[in-house]
Amino acid sequence: MREHFNKLLKMTAENERDFQNSSSCYICGRKYKVSDQNKPVRDHCHITCKYRGSAHEYCNFKLRTDPESIKIPVIFHNLKGYDNLKVYLMSPVLK
Numbered sequence: 001m002r003e004h005f006n007k008l009l010k011m012t013a014e015n016e017r018d019f020q021n022s023s024s025c026y027i028c029g030r031k032y033k034v035s036d037q038n039k040p041v042r043d044h045c046h047i048t049c050k051y052r053g054s055a056h057e058y059c060n061f062k063l064r065t066d067p068e069s070i071k072i073p074v075i076f077h078n079l080k081g082y083d084n085l086k087v088y089l090m091s092p093v094l095k
Contacts, residue, residue, distance in 0.1 A: 026053030
């Protein structure tokens with residue numbers, strides 16, 4: 001699953017202007033300080049690779065998504081003719 005999350009950030013000219021002109025973190029709302037070790041970074045979605053906003057490095061790190069923890073819901077329908085009892089018995093939700 002990790003190979004789907006190693007894509008490059010997609011920045012438009014408007015995104016770059018937004019980042020360069022930003023004065024505060026879009027996550028916590030605090031203003032950036034010149035002496036701050038917690039420098040601004042370009043936050044982006046690691047699935048779509050789209051820029052979300054300028055954020056403190058620490059705030060951005062807190063938003064990190066572990067690809068192994070993502071759960072995708074699966075819905076079964078129209079099981080006519082199938083042995084759906086096996087599906088129910090194998091389901092981890094019912095155990």
